[in-house]
Amino acid sequence: MDAGINTFFEPRGVVLVGARSSPGFGYGIPLVLKSHGWEGRTFLVNPRGGELHGMRLHASLADVPGPVDLAVIIVPAPSVAAVLDQAGAKGIRHAVIESAGFAEIGGDGRALQEAALETARRNGIRVVGPNCVGVINTANKFSTIEVIEEAMVPGRTAVIAQSGVFGTVLLDMLHEHDLTISKAVTLGNRMDLDECDFLDYFRDDPGTSVVMMYLEGAADGRRLRESLLALAPSKPVLVLKSGRTASGKAATASHTASLSGEDEIYQALFRQTGAIRADTIEELVEMTRTFATSPLPKGNRLGIVTSSGSLGVMSTDMAVSSGLIVPELSESSREAIRAGSPAWMNVRNPVDVGPSPMFAAALEALLADDDIDMVLAITVLPYVIFKTVTGKGSSGRNWFGDLGEIRSRFPDKPLVQCAVGHHEFVDRMRRIAGPAVPLFIAPEPAVRSLAAMYQYSKRIKGTGTFIH
């Protein structure tokens, strides 16, 4: 059965029940819709009538004039079922229920949720929520989420978040990691639609290439397995799954009214389906960005260029622990790097160029080397030296080369940068490399992201079992 998910992202018209002039979603969401060109397709309902943000407040849903196929409901929990009946009478078949106070608080809330679900079913209405903040579509600038402008820049990563607050905060962070999205949905209590419905939808969504998901527990483990199996081979799915421990699970139950299963089962499920599990928020964001910007590697041979021997050692440790190889360099690469290198420089992998001007040359040699599948560029420069270099009118490009330009000339293998040190140095390196070169501020997550790409690549090529 097609749940008509697309209507949540591309409604002809939307009615917002619970608009109001005091702070909160009822005040903020109409403003978001208006500021993105949706004023003519947005209808607000509040029994007291009047205006909000220069838009009319209709006394009831029945009074709304325009074509509407999506209701966004923000009224208190006890009033939600009645609103669903009114929406059904209006011919609306899709609703986002943002109100809280349902199953997540137990007791009366659970009864209210059951009543709301029964009402929705009776009216043939598919529901996102309750206890969520709804959806975003960056392509048509439709959003039921109060979110920063940077999150509305169109990209190719879809976001599925069980929690509304966490989903919003995730969207607050993504642009700082040069990650842009296609669509986002927050699921809340999932009384009707759940993560599987959206995984299935994103599989066929031409605007989405990568999916990132935050789950506290699966709504239906068997179905999740099927959805991931169908999606993962064509589009990488990055998952952060919390509620790993018994205490964590207890906390989960009171948050979005889900019961998270045993962690081992999830671990096996992600491994079998090819979904990529992140262990922390940072890892989720960083891995997703790497998948969103990089070609898949052909193998697991990592080349490292570094201006700090220590960081080369740390990266090698992490690479080997993660299933990568840091191979000896081919004779041709060694020769290419040795030409012009000072006598003290170690021409091996990791290539520690120290303070020599050989960084760019070594980087290009590794990118051109057929025996290297992916490259990590570790840019480290003490701040005082960085200030001296940049103080003389240089852009800083000459020190490590123009990483963005080098990336564009060697587009066929993953290249990530790890810039360590003072934040001004890191910011400068981020700007020089541009969004096509994922930047990390520590070596370990950079290597973990590359390892995840290798494991995924191996999995979808059927050349090995998925190990994560």
Next chain:
Amino acid sequence: MDAGINTFFEPRGVVLVGARSSPGFGYGIPLVLKSHGWEGRTFLVNPRGGELHGMRLHASLADVPGPVDLAVIIVPAPSVAAVLDQAGAKGIRHAVIESAGFAEIGGDGRALQEAALETARRNGIRVVGPNCVGVINTANKFSTIEVIEEAMVPGRTAVIAQSGVFGTVLLDMLHEHDLTISKAVTLGNRMDLDECDFLDYFRDDPGTSVVMMYLEGAADGRRLRESLLALAPSKPVLVLKSGRTASGKAATASHTASLSGEDEIYQALFRQTGAIRADTIEELVEMTRTFATSPLPKGNRLGIVTSSGSLGVMSTDMAVSSGLIVPELSESSREAIRAGSPAWMNVRNPVDVGPSPMFAAALEALLADDDIDMVLAITVLPYVIFKTVTGKGSSGRNWFGDLGEIRSRFPDKPLVQCAVGHHEFVDRMRRIAGPAVPLFIAPEPAVRSLAAMYQYSKRIKGTGTFIH
């Protein structure tokens, strides 16, 4: 035998051999010394004579007039032994050799290092280096390291780094984490003095309360064990040890000419001695800052207050995985929190206050609760809401309470903050809480730091074996 380590940090006078007007240490270090009031006690040597930064360049070490008891040597490797002889003739018994091109490049370099060591021994000179950047003492502003001003702010954490570049970059980062230092040393090739000499020195240094150390391999495993056993019970030692894997070890050998031992042996050594091992740079910095600012916990019972249920779940997962307990709240705490709470709020641990104004009250209840040993405050606010709150002239303090002020009223148990979201929100929360409340941008490292404090506390009280 007393190596007279203190002379490295408090020389009466210092002579810098290899001062020069072209970019590099020889140009930068004299400037650092001059700018920190050391001009009258600094003597520069360069055979061509003349001036540098308005300071005289003496033609030879023998010509230096003032009392000097420390030589900083920056000449090319083949000239170092001769300089050591001149220093010895001048009565100098301490030298920092910053020059590279010794054992770390193998072959000829190794022979040069042996010759330098033999010369130093013959002259009774103790050496830091070669292939390092030397020392910092923030108390008297003495530094042989070109470092940012923020790193010269006096604090109570000592830094030992095997690598010069990495040590400098570490110093570039610390102030961004509100971490200030007492003294720092970079060891380089350790041809004479090594980490044990400095661990022993910092044990008796009244200005140092916490020690952070970066090692690629122990110079002498047995002695390291003794030094850590002697130091760790009175001052926490945080260690980042790289070269864990075979490939990492190979990379280490070419970097600072050390051979790192088997990782399992190090793991056991740190566990037995009570040293706290960090797995990444970020963890090293964050754990050190937590130890440097927090009282030790009396037990492992963690109280969590959060404005995001999801982050409460993630924190609980990490806490339980790290040996902490997230216990049920006592009846008195529950009552204190329940008073004034909205009906939907879950009054349990983690305390998820959602968008209610109960954050500060819940935080104070947990800090006052005798059955809670440490507290994690998770502040999460979608940026759009944060802007609304702060846009009305509020400082943002009213949303979560004044964490710095609350900290000062409950100084007896660890309190750390995890602020997740937009960087402007995080910066605001950092300022509100102040340096006495360590801030993390993700829940996992916050919990890991608390767990490390608990494990250390248990160890030094002799109530359990050290588990890390």
